[in-house]
Amino acid sequence: MGERNWAGNFEYGAPIARPSSIGELRDIVVGAESVRALGSRHTFNDLADDAGLLVSTAGLPAEIRVDEDARTATVGGGVRYGDVARVLQESGWALHNLASLPHISVAGAIATATHGSGDRNGNLAKAVSGLRILKADGETVELTRTDPEFAGAVVSLGALGVVTEVTLDIEPSFEVRQRLFEKLPWDAVTGHLDDITSAAYSVSLFTTWDEDSVSLAWLKERAGSEAAAQDEFFGARALIEPRHMIPTMDVRNTTEQLGVYGPWSERLAHFRFEFTPSNGEEIQSEYLVPRTRAVEAIEAVRGIAPLIAPLLQVSEIRTVASDDLWLSSAYGTDVVALHFTWFRDQAGVEAILPALEDALLPLGARPHWGKVFLDRAGVVPGLYPKLADFRELVEEFDPTATFRNAFLGRLLD
Numbered sequence: 519m520g521e522r523n524w525a526g527n528f529e530y531g532a533p534i535a536r537p538s539s540i541g542e543l544r545d546i547v548v549g550a551e552s553v554r555a556l557g558s559r560h561t562f563n564d565l566a567d568d569a570g571l572l573v574s575t576a577g578l579p580a581e582i583r584v585d586e587d588a589r590t591a592t593v594g595g596g597v598r599y600g601d602v603a604r605v606l607q608e609s610g611w612a613l614h615n616l617a618s619l620p621h622i623s624v625a626g627a628i629a630t631a632t633h634g635s636g637d638r639n640g641n642l643a644k645a646v647s648g649l650r651i652l653k654a655d656g657e658t659v660e661l662t663r664t665d666p667e668f669a670g671a672v673v674s675l676g677a678l679g680v681v682t683e684v685t686l687d688i689e690p691s692f693e694v695r696q697r698l699f700e701k702l703p704w705d706a707v708t709g710h711l712d713d714i715t716s717a718a719y720s721v722s723l724f725t726t727w728d729e730d731s732v733s734l735a736w737l738k739e740r741a742g743s744e745a746a747a748q749d750e751f752f753g754a755r756a757l758i759e760p761r762h763m764i765p766t767m768d769v770r771n772t773t774e775q776l777g778v779y780g781p782w783s784e785r786l787a788h789f790r791f792e793f794t795p796s797n798g799e800e801i802q803s804e805y806l807v808p809r810t811r812a813v814e815a816i817e818a819v820r821g822i823a824p825l826i827a828p829l830l831q832v833s834e835i836r837t838v839a840s841d842d843l844w845l846s847s848a849y850g851t852d853v854v855a856l857h858f859t860w861f862r863d864q865a866g867v868e869a870i871l872p873a874l875e876d877a878l879l880p881l882g883a884r885p886h887w888g889k890v891f892l893d894r895a896g897v898v899p900g901l902y903p904k905l906a907d908f909r910e911l912v913e914e915f916d917p918t919a920t921f922r923n924a925f926l927g928r929l930l931d
């Protein structure tokens with residue numbers, strides 16, 4: 519049996535090479551007819567697979583260099599966000615945001631436009647100011663924001679080569695506190711969505727859609743900003759005990775709550791870095807809908823709640839600020855992300871996704887590249903105005919189609 523992704527729902531068909539130096543990586547890539555980079559394996563679909571060989575970045579040198587004058591950190595592509603966060607915090611610096619889990623690799627996360635939440639926070643790829651890419655012929659290309667190809671190369675789906683270094687914008691370290699409120703009425707969500715999501719630096723709403731109210735509003739407030747609410751938040755009550763977003767899970771895996779301020783590195787992710795999550799018994803899907811269609815999207819999902827709720831562990835509603843990265847799910851528009859953590863029932867999930875996609879894709883929702891989606895009607899390529907430019911960029915970087923796979927074929931051919 520082949521090796522599997524973190525969630526265990528996908529078995530890699532290709533063997534995995536594990537270089538421990540950039541020289542070794544280069545030799546492997548140059549010698550391969552077909553190869554894909556593999557990060558921390560947190561993708562839920564075939565995006566990283568379908569190649570003659572997978573090359574893991576996990577054993578490459580985990581360098582993290584902080585340039586205080588330039589306000590950047592340059593990190594190895596295989597380094598995990600949790601490691602970057604720890605080093606930055608120790609030297610008084612911060613990233614603008616993190617995803618829910620700090621265990622994901624930097625290059626793997628930006629390749630799929632991974633994001634956290636916050637009306638004014640772009641996704642993790644938006645903080646990238648430079649890239650070093652190893653191409654199939656062994657040549658290394660360095661790109662910065664001033665290069666015309668840059669906006670196409672950050673969210674790359676691994677199509678251009680192996681990203682060996684990423685430079686990220688940093689800012690002075692800051693403190694954050696987390697407060698949770700339970701039972702947020704649906705009327706408040708649909709009637710005051712903008713007020714709710716702008717009430718804190720990062721806001722997440724958790725629901726199973728079939729309940730009378732949204733079960734949790736999870737606020738991450740930056741020190742020095744005005745407090746959103748005290749005991750009550752748009753009709754939801756402040757929790758006085760910590761809570762996991764999935765009631766049956768151990769709350770000790772979550773970062774500290776109850777309004778205790780602490781460093782950004784220990785609050786912006788929902789889950790603690792020091793707990794190594796075991797292989798998850800879950801599958802994820804996510805659709806990022808233009809902000810102007812968000813209420814329609816929420817109402818549409820509520821309309822099919824009886825269909826999806828039996829397979830659902832929990833859903834999370836987040837916001838992401840727009841960017842100009844060609845394949846970003848927030849390209850050109852602020853978005854509201856509707857995320858679904860399913861039970862690990864692949865066939866069951868795939869059976870209900872058509873109904874979910876019929877509800878969301880017509881609203882312009884872009885599926886998260888790294889999660890399970892179907893797009894049976896083939897509308898997803900049409901949601902990316904810069905796709906033709908990306909196609910040209912792929913031809914230019916990888917004329918031998920060494921990094922091409924079935925997933926990319928569905929998008930580009």
Ligand SMILES: Cc1cc2nc3c(=O)[nH]c(=O)nc-3n(C[C@H](O)[C@H](O)[C@H](O)COP(=O)(O)OP(=O)(O)OC[C@H]3O[C@@H](n4cnc5c(N)ncnc54)[C@H](O)[C@@H]3O)c2cc1C
Pocket residue numbers: 524525554555556557558559560561562565566575595596616617618619622623624625626627628629630631632633634675676677679680681682798802886888889
């Ligand atoms: C528990 C869990 C929580 C998650 N939380 C969030 C969340 O909060 N927000 C969110 O948006 N997503 C989230 N995700 C999804 C996850 O962030 C993405 O799937 C991300 O792409 C995973 O990164 P990875 O390094 O594991 O990538 P992999 O699965 O290893 O690879 C993903 C893609 O990146 C490419 N790639 C990897 N490394 C490189 C490299 N060095 N150079 C070029 N290409 C490369 C691969 O070829 C592949 O195409 C979560 C996933 C899990 C399992």
